[in-house]
Amino acid sequence: MYGQLLTFIVALLLFTIQEPGTEAIRPPIQTLSFVLAVFALFVLVCHLAFKPLNRALERGVSLAWASVLYHRVQMRLSVTALGALALDVYVFNIKAYFQSIPGFGRSFTLTGLIGLGLYLLHLAVVWFWAHPAHEKIHGATTRRGAFIKDHLSFHSALLIPWLLIALLSDALQFVRLPDLLLSEIGQILFFGLAFSLFLCFAPWLVVRLWGCEPLPPSPVLDELKRFCACHRFNIGDFLLWPLYGGDHLTAAVMGVLPRLRYILVTRGLLRLLSVDELKAVAAHEMGHVRHYHAFFYLVLFLCYAYLSSSYHDIILLLLLKQEPVLQWVLSSESSGQSLFSLVYSVPVIAMMVVYFRYCFGFFLRNSERQADLHAMRLIGHPFTLITSLQKIAIESGHIEDLPSWHHFSIRERIEFLSAAYENPELVRRHNRKLFGTAAVFITAVTLIASLGNGIRESETVQSWRHEVQLRVLEHQLNLQPGSPELYMAYSGMLIEEKRFDQARIILERAMEKEPEHPGVLNNLAWLYATAPPPLFDPQRALQLALKAATLKPEPYILDTLAECYYVNGLYREALVAIRHAISQKPEKMDYYLKQEKKFRKALEDSRRERSRG
Secondary structure (H helix, E strand, C coil): CHHHHHHHHHHHHHHHHCCCCCCCCCCHHHHHHHHHHHHHHHHHHHHHHHHHHHHHHHCCCCHHHHHHHHHHHHHHHHHHHHHHHHHHHHHCCCHHHHCCCCCECCEHHHHHHHHHHHHHHHHHHHHHHHHHHHHHHHCCCCCHHHHHHHHHHHHHHHCHHHHHHHHHHHHHCCCCCCHHHHCHHHHHHHHHHHHHHHHHHCHHHHHHHCCCEECCCCHHHHHHHHHHHHCCCCCCEEEEECHHHHCCCCEEEECCCHHHCEEEEEHHHHHHCCHHHHHHHHHHHHHHHHCCHHHHHHHHHHHHHHHHHHHHHHHHHHHHCCHHHHHHHHCCCHHHHHHHHHHHHHHHHHHHHHHHHHHHHHHHHHHHHHHHHHHHHHHCCCHHHHHHHHHHHHHCCCCCCCCCCCCCCHHHHHHHHHHHHHCCHHHHHHHHHHHHHHHHHHHHHHHHHHHHHHHHCCHHHHHHHHHHHHHHHHHHHHHCCCCHHHHHHHHHHHHHCCCHHHHHHHHHHHHHHCCCCHHHHHHHHHHHHHCCCCCCCHHHHHHHHHHHHHHCCCHHHHHHHHHHHHHCCCHHHHHHHHHHHHCCCCCCHHHHHHHHHHHHHHHHHHHHHHHHC
């Protein structure tokens, strides 16, 4: 489940990161032909991938070997499906044809659903060819159509958290949020709250999407309910989980609120295990709740969000600093923008895969072990849990040593349970290890993310940002040489970089084209008021600022006028001008108040000097 969830996240990133440009790369018929050809090739690859396994099963090979190979082939084809999706998006630019759909590109939900739909289509092909091998390995009797439908239903429900975030993101575009929620930390905390609400209330919806039903009345159900009641563990109900037709041998717990908490058990597991073994499985699921693993996983997700947001700008600027990459971004051709999207997606996806595969995977494995140890402590011994694991391994095709990045193998789980029963100190050591490594990890992520935020605000990264912005503005000026707004923006960046001579040339050129443009007048006034000699010209600055303020008395222009009064020694007039700007309640109010304080101090100092004289 976790491996497939990881591929879904990669599919989302692949599809949403790509910028399709304004035009398609190829004519529609040609693009459709290429896409269908790639899809047909993928269908053939899936067929050929499962063919040796099916032949081996007909010869009666070891089910253990066949089961390992079955899972390995499925995962490889899931990754191959990502490759096919990347070809469709980055080489054939199919997103360009979706732009005619209202809301596409602006709606994260709509864009993501289309991308996930394409990926699920490829996975459906994998499941189509996987069905015969699944039947032979697990002795299942599920029909192929039902098998694919069950997979689609299961994986669709896994995407509900993403859907919640996407819908919230779309809705927030139309809502004015407080400044706190507009910050990166604020958004992470906001979505953390949304996920917490999901953990509390979504299980009711998920179990219905999966078609779960209450276990029918039976002595087994009565025993399980008594077991939970005995240990003061309240649940909404025990549900029959029709996962992959119900033949899959697994159980799960969903929900954190007692009335909306469910323990799910498949029909296959109910048939396979005794009542005592089912109690051990239930105790394992109870362990996840008792140790707050759901909220712990949420914290790990938020850690990733914080970490990735801290380095997002740095990665982007490092790429844009490279001349070929910036040219791809500025290119009017869709192929250039697709190339940039592809290059940008590589470090983003690599960072995500490393984090979840290794860091998150480490905590998943050890949380599962903690749940095993909780079951042993609750029951008093590990033997029924061990026999249940052994039965599952044998029935699933002798998968005792099946590798997994999110679970220890069944053999490893059994060996650790036996060792912990012999030496109870191992239980305390494991709990301390998990708690300690979690505390160190979260602290390390916080420090690394804080370091990233510091680097992002450093002079070096700010200079990268200005360099990229200047090159973008230069490119736009070449395309629109008569735009005074571009001259304003370009000259403003040059002034920030203290490249005053270049800024003056640009602004004088703009003055020739638009002598009455208030923004151009404002920037030139600021330059003459703040540049060092020989460009420093207070009188000329004041003339230009007065003209700009007469044409457009907005806060940023009034601020320039106040600065020009200040450099001319007219402190009272400067104070009047900046207070006029403040009365309009501009953004960045702290800056305007700081300016007012500077002018007021200058006026008071001037009065004291005159009184002394």
